[in-house]
Amino acid sequence: MDRRRFLALGSRALIGGIAAHATGSLAHPPAHAQRSSREGAAAGTAAGALAQETAVSLPVLDKLQGRATGRVAIARDLIPAGRALASSSDALPAERVRERLEAAMRALLGNDPWPQLVRPDDTVAIKINGLAAGRLSPRPELVEAIARALIAAGVAPGRIIVWDRTSREVEGSGFPLQTADGAVRHYGTDALRDGYGRDLETSGSVGSLVTRILREYATVLVNVGVLKDHDLCGVSAGMKNLYGAIHNPNRYHANGCDPFVAEVAALPSIRARLALTVIDGAIAQAEAGPAFAPAWIWPCDALLAACDPVACDRAAWGLIEARRGELGLPSLAEAGRAPRWIETGARLGLGRAEGIARVEV
16 A cells, blocks of 8 residues: 555544454454463553553563663674575575574573563564565565574464554565464454454553554564664654554654654553564665665665664664665754654663664674
């Protein structure tokens, strides 16, 4: 869908859910979560509006007792020598991607990283970015590597959901619609009847309905984005990808998306589950985003992993700025698009924006 058309749709999207009556929609999602004690009050209440305090903390960072705060692992050497990539549909060797992902995770959390984030009784939602599906979207070999690691940590395949706003975006990104028992699931929020929760969640100036995939079924969220410029908010990598979890993202693009990107990430059902951000930066886009603009694509050859979403976006910003400097483009600040919402996220308590540790492997 053209981005301007998508933004225009919001004025007509009622709280009942964007795709509440889609043909062939599922009355119940094909993967069910058991409520876990880790969610607590942050996950919301059974009915009524969910209030959100101004300052919050991210449960995963609290759980890790500061070991992952401000820390971003960046794995290189995803692209074999002599290999040219034009889009995310140009596959990389799956084994190489798995090894690079594991190297990043060990650099981030030490040996045996995945059991530090998930338990066998978790249901894990892997949020992809399908806006430029198949051209600049998380590559299937990376998402498959994440799913394999989760399964090795004890999570059953049927408890893993690869999703985005629509099943069309999911399929276009290389994940055929899959709802069969015992398999990793692939579908969009629009595959569910009443795809968004009925209770309004609030965070600062944001008030939104959150996908039922998170509110009712998943206990852990893995956010898998791409590395690209954004014509309004400067950078679209990690936290901006979470706009795909709410019913009314079009409302939150004013003022360079500040404070909205951070406030969406702080919505109770999102922050209670957000455990890991992974950015597919094998190729990246330095200008003219968020739509795919091949003239500005370059082989960044990077995979970012962080439990701190603020630090992850700060590192992503640095990579984009470096490329813009190489191309003679103005900095994002000079272009009037500095991602101020990153610092807002730090002020909200979602992570660290300054003095971050970038660990390259």
